[in-house]
Amino acid sequence: MPRPVLDVRDLTKVYGSGEATVHALAGVTMTVDRGDYVAIMGSSGSGKSTLMNILGALDVPTAGSYHLDGVDVSKLADRQLALARNRLIGFIFQAFNLIPRTTALANVELPLAYAGVKAKERRRRALAALDVVGLADRAKHEPNQLSGGQQQRVAVARALVTEPALLLADEPTGNLDSHSTADVLEVFDELSASGRTIVLITHEPEVGDRAKRLIRLVDGQIVEDIRQSAVDQMPVGAMTGRHTA
Amino acid sequence: MSLYEVIRFALRGLSANKLRSALTMLGILIGVAAVILLVAVGNGSAKAISDRIEALGTNTITVMSTGRGGSTSTALTVPIANALVDPQLAPDVASVSPVVTASSSTMTYEGTEHSVSSFVGTTPSWFAASNTPVGTGSAFTADDEAQGRRVVVIGQTVAEELFPGVDPIDKQVTVGGALFTIVGVLAEKSSTGFQDANDTAIAPLTAVREVLTGYGSLNSILVEATSPDKVDAVQSEVATILNQRLKVSATASTTSRTGGNSNTSSSTPYRIQNASQLLATQTETADTFTTLLGAVAAISLLVGGIGITNIMLVTVTERTREIGIRKALGAPRRVILTQFLIEATLLSVLGGALGVAAALIGSSFEIVGVKPVIVPSSIGLALGVSIAIGLFFGGLPASRAARLRPIDALRYE
Numbered sequence: 116m117p118r119p120v121l122d123v124r125d126l127t128k129v130y131g132s133g134e135a136t137v138h139a140l141a142g143v144t145m146t147v148d149r150g151d152y153v154a155i156m157g158s159s160g161s162g163k164s165t166l167m168n169i170l171g172a173l174d175v176p177t178a179g180s181y182h183l184d185g186v187d188v189s190k191l192a193d194r195q196l197a198l199a200r201n202r203l204i205g206f207i208f209q210a211f212n213l214i215p216r217t218t219a220l221a222n223v224e225l226p227l228a229y230a231g232v233k234a235k236e237r238r239r240r241a242l243a244a245l246d247v248v249g250l251a252d253r254a255k256h257e258p259n260q261l262s263g264g265q266q267q268r269v270a271v272a273r274a275l276v277t278e279p280a281l282l283l284a285d286e287p288t289g290n291l292d293s294h295s296t297a298d299v300l301e302v303f304d305e306l307s308a309s310g311r312t313i314v315l316i317t318h319e320p321e322v323g324d325r326a327k328r329l330i331r332l333v334d335g336q337i338v339e340d341i342r343q344s345a346v347d348q349m350p351v352g353a354m355t356g357r358h359t360a
Numbered sequence: 361m362s363l364y365e366v367i368r369f370a371l372r373g374l375s376a377n378k379l380r381s382a383l384t385m386l387g388i389l390i391g392v393a394a395v396i397l398l399v400a401v402g403n404g405s406a407k408a409i410s411d412r413i414e415a416l417g418t419n420t421i422t423v424m425s426t427g428r429g430g431s432t433s434t435a436l437t438v439p440i441a442n443a444l445v446d447p448q449l450a451p452d453v454a455s456v457s458p459v460v461t462a463s464s465s466t467m468t469y470e471g472t473e474h475s476v477s478s479f480v481g482t483t484p485s486w487f488a489a490s491n492t493p494v495g496t497g498s499a500f501t502a503d504d505e506a507q508g509r510r511v512v513v514i515g516q517t518v519a520e521e522l523f524p525g526v527d528p529i530d531k532q533v534t535v536g537g538a539l540f541t542i543v544g545v546l547a548e549k550s551s552t553g554f555q556d557a558n559d560t561a562i563a564p565l566t567a568v569r570e571v572l573t574g575y576g577s578l579n580s581i582l583v584e585a586t587s588p589d590k591v592d593a594v595q596s597e598v599a600t601i602l603n604q605r606l607k608v609s610a611t612a613s614t615t616s617r618t619g620g621n622s623n624t625s626s627s628t629p630y631r632i633q634n635a636s637q638l639l640a641t642q643t644e645t646a647d648t649f650t651t652l653l654g655a656v657a658a659i660s661l662l663v664g665g666i667g668i669t670n671i672m673l674v675t676v677t678e679r680t681r682e683i684g685i686r687k688a689l690g691a692p693r694r695v696i697l698t699q700f701l702i703e704a705t706l707l708s709v710l711g712g713a714l715g716v717a718a719a720l721i722g723s724s725f726e727i728v729g730v731k732p733v734i735v736p737s738s739i740g741l742a743l744g745v746s747i748a749i750g751l752f753f754g755g756l757p758a759s760r761a762a763r764l765r766p767i768d769a770l771r772y773e
Contacts, residue, residue, distance in 0.1 A: 173688055173767040194692055200766075201690020212685045212770070215678075216376035226689045228365060273689070 118185055120280050120312045121147035121170065126179035128165050128335075139165040140176070141335040147281075147314060151346050152307040154326035155316040162335035163316045167285045170314065171206045172199055184280040201230050205274030207284035207315075211266040213258040219245065219269045220254040226277045244276040245269070248302050264295025271302055275311070282306065284315035288322055300325060366695060370702035377675075384671050385711035388746045391664025392715025393722065395657040395742035400723050400732035402653035406646030407733055413639045419454075419588040420489050421595050422633040423581040423602065435577030436630065438565075440605050444583060450597040452590040457486035457582040458565055462572040467514075467522065467561065468534040474521040476514075477559045479535070481568025482582070487513075489584035492562075497529045497544030500564050508566035513544040516558040535561075538571040595632055602630055654738070661742060665749040672704070672753045683761040684769030696762040697755075704754025708747045716743060 128140040139162045147153055157163045168174040169181065172188055181188045183203050191199060200206075205226075213222045223241040232240070245251045248268040258266055267287060274282055284303070288296040300322060307313055307327070315322070323329050327346060331339035374381045425436045441458035444450060462479040486492070487499045500511045512533070519528050528542045540563060549557045569575055585594040606629055683696055716739055723732040761769055 168767045171688070173770070174765055197687065197690050197692040199690075200688060206688050208688075208770075212681075212688070214682060214685060217372065221372070225686070228369075229686075229689060229691045229695065277690075 117149060119146040119148050119182075120151075120184055121145070121314070122180075122182040123170070124180045126166070126169065126181065127177050128162070128169065128174075129177045139335055140169075142179070143332075143335070143337055145330065145337060145340070147312060148346055149280075149312055150307075150310050151312055152303070152325075152327040153314045153330060154323040154328070155314065155330045155332055156318060156320075156323045157316075157332035158318065161332045163332050164285060165335075166332065167283060167314075167316050170281075171204055171283045171285075172196055173206070197229075201226055202277060203280045205277065205279040205282045207267070207270050207274045207282070207287050209286040209289040211258070211263070211270045211290070213266055213269060213273075215259070216257055218255050218257055219250065219261065219272075222258070222269055223273045223276050226273060230277060240276055241272070244272040247275065247305075248272045249298075262295065263291050264298045267291060267295070267299050268302060271299065271306075275306065280312065282311055282313045284313065286317055287315060288317065288319060296322070363698070366698045367702055369699045370706065373699065373703050374706060380671065380675060381707060384668060384707050384750075385714065387664050387667040387671065388708055388711030388750060389715040389718060391661040391668075392712050392742040392746050393718040394660045394664070395654075396716065396719035396734065396738050397722050397727070397732060398653045398657035398660075399650065399738040400719070400734045401727050401730050402646075402650030403735050404733040405730045406643065406650055408730060409646050410639060410643050413642050419585045419591055421583050421585070421591060421598065423583060423598060424579070424631050424633065425577060426629055426631050436579075436581055437577055440602070441578060441581045443605055444581065444598055444601055446601065449601055450594065452586050452593045452597060454584040454586045455485035455489050456584075457483045457489055458578045459486065459580045459582055460565060460568055460573045461579045462536075462568060465535055465572055467518065469522045469531060472522050474518060476518055476535075476561045477556065478561075479568065479572060480560060480562045481565040481573065482562065483565055485584070486562070486582055489582050492549065493547045494544040495547035496527075497542070499544055499562075505564040505566055508570060509564060510538055510540045510567045510571070511543045512540040512561050512563040513546060514542055514562075515546045515560040516548050517556055518559060518561055519545045536571045538567075540567075591634060595634060598632065606630070657738075657742075661745055665746065668708075668746075668749055669753040672750075673757060679758065680761040680764070680769050680772040683758070684764070684766050684772065687762075687764075687766040687769060693762045697759055700758030700762075701751065701755050704750050704758075705747070707754065708750025711750070712743045712746045715746070 123146075124144050126140050126143040127138065130137040130139055141162075143162075143166060155163050155166065165174070169176050170183075172183075172191075176189065179189075183199065186199065186203070188196070188199060213219075214225065220238070220241055223244055224237045227237040227240060242251060242254060245254055248271050250265060250268050250272065253261060253265060253269075256265075258269070261269065267290075271284075271287075274284075287303075288299055291299060296319075303313060303315070304325065313326075315326070317323055324343070327342065327344045327348070329339070329341045329343055330337055423436065436458075438458055441456055444453060444456045446453075460481040462481070463477065465476055465479040467474050467476050467479075480486075483505050484499055484502050487494060494513060495516075497513070499513055500509070503509075504511050512535070514522075514528065522528065522533065523531065528545060531542050532539050533542060534540075546558070546560070546562070583594060583598055585591045679700070683700075686696055687693075719739075720734070723734050761772070764772070
């Protein structure tokens with residue numbers, strides 16, 4: 116049994132204190148194996164964004180343990196956390212969060228620069244990543260010259276360019292129209308097909324339907340965990356080809 | 361990640377916000393240039409004042425009577441003036457010129473009247489001692505003085521008033537009912553005070569006493585030292601002789617106190633004014649002026665600094681989000697801090713250097729009639745303060761943001 120990419124136990128997150136205390140996460144335990152494609156669904160306030168931020172090492176849990184690719188993230192210092200974010204996690208935001216007034220290529224190169232990759236190698240890998248999301252011809256464009264779907268695909272390229280163990284996406288299609296959503300989901304299907312481990316959160320059923328595994332979160336607790344297709348199979352959406360037209 | 365890479369990031373950050381970078385630099389530029397230029401103007405005007413005073417002659421002292429007319433025993437007289445020419449008691453005295461001044465005497469030429477603000481009666485040595493060269497014509501001679509000839513040397517203003525377009529030499533003017541022949545016109549002199557230094561006329565002492573002032577006491581005695589550094593020696597020599605002649609003693613000293621910048625003891629019936637003391641006083645005044653301008657400039661630098669602070673703080677929202685993104689992508693805190701510090705340094709150093717350049721260029725022009733003279737320390741001060749402000753207010757928000765958790769930085773509004 117290979118070790119899971121993601122292993123969280125009894126994760127809790129508490130905001131505020133006294134009477135204003137909010138339990139955003141009330142003991143979440145889950146494991147994600149390599150190659151899996153997990154969609155976490157839940158209504159607004161269910162704690163899914165909080166869970167995502169903790170999984171992405173952007174926030175720290177109040178209690179519980181979090182192992183990422185065998186590394187205990189909750190015990191890391193600031194320096195090593197930066198390293199973990201850089202090497203182990205690729206994070207995709209709902210609001211794209213590209214650096215403004217900076218070309219798509221430079222945005223994709225950024226994580227590689229922080230990883231200390233040489234300029235030439237950086238450029239090659241960034242262009243390759245842009246090619247994966249189908250935007251190699253837009254490398255010199257700045258974010259404000261790209262559509263929402265294109266910006267999100269640049270963000271996906273930026274997330275996968277360091278070959279991270281885990282791709283995390285926080286409502287990646289939340290700000291997109293249906294056509295751009297289809298484009299981005301197609302990219303996720305392809306990435307999953309090529310063996311990447313993906314965890315995304317969404318509240319759109321058609322996004323959740325395409326994942327191999329669906330987790331429902333209510334009031335900071337997992338209430339449902341459904342396997343929709345096997346880890347080593349193609350994702351549902353890619354097989355049906357629903358959005359390929 | 362190498363420093364070179366971080367510097368490239370910083371340059372890219374600056375060029376991504378060209379207008380903001382330019383405005384920040386402009387603020388620093390103006391602050392620095394204002395401080396340097398204003399101090400230079402203050403310094404330049406101080407230099408101009410001291411140059412003018414030095415033109416008056418710094419190797420003379422002026423003896424004035426403090427007794428107001430009254431008792432004749434303490435008045436300055438011609439014999440007293442002559443007594444100052446004494447190779448034994450006063451070896452450093454080069455010349456002595458007794459002076460009487462008739463204020464506001466009317467000079468008339470062919471029906472044109474002009475009130476001369478200072479009509480001076482003295483000896484020929486006065487011209488050299490008071491640094492008042494004759495422009496055209498000649499000064500009167502010792503013989504003129506001895507014979508009491510009615511000749512006069514007039515200042516530029518008088519010449520322009522009475523003889524517009526006419527050569528005044530050898531013309532005759534009426535002063536106090538007597539005819540005076542003009543023998544010379546003084547060279548143009550720069551005015552140091554409120555009085556027009558060119559509105560003057562110089563005539564032999566004997567003639568002036570006979571016609572205008574009468575044979576009372578002298579107004580002052582101008583004593584010239586052999587060299588500027590002998591002025592103090594001359595002052596004490598003159599004081600010794602005067603004390604003898606005027607029989608000044610501890611008990612007899614009943615006369616009024618002396619005024620501001622004389623340094624004789626407070627009980628003598630005369631006071632001695634020293635041009636170098638005057639210079640010192642004026643320089644002090646000019647220094648005060650420079651300090652004042654410097655204070656105004658410092659306030660402008662402060663205001664400029666607050667402007668820089670404002671720009672830096674306003675941009676922090678956008679930059680904080682950017683820092684959040686960079687941290688989420690795995691940027692270590694140190695790299696982020698270095699990048700933002702380099703950005704702030706580049707802005708303030710470039711802005712400061714441009715400000716120094718602007719001030720240097722500006723100082724080659726005359727500003728409000730003053731030729732600015734750069735004070736080197738003001739460059740260092742202005743540059744130092746602006747760079748410190750830029751670094752502090754550019755670096756502080758960045759370091760605060762770099763310490764935030766990525767999620768808090770991303771949510772920062």
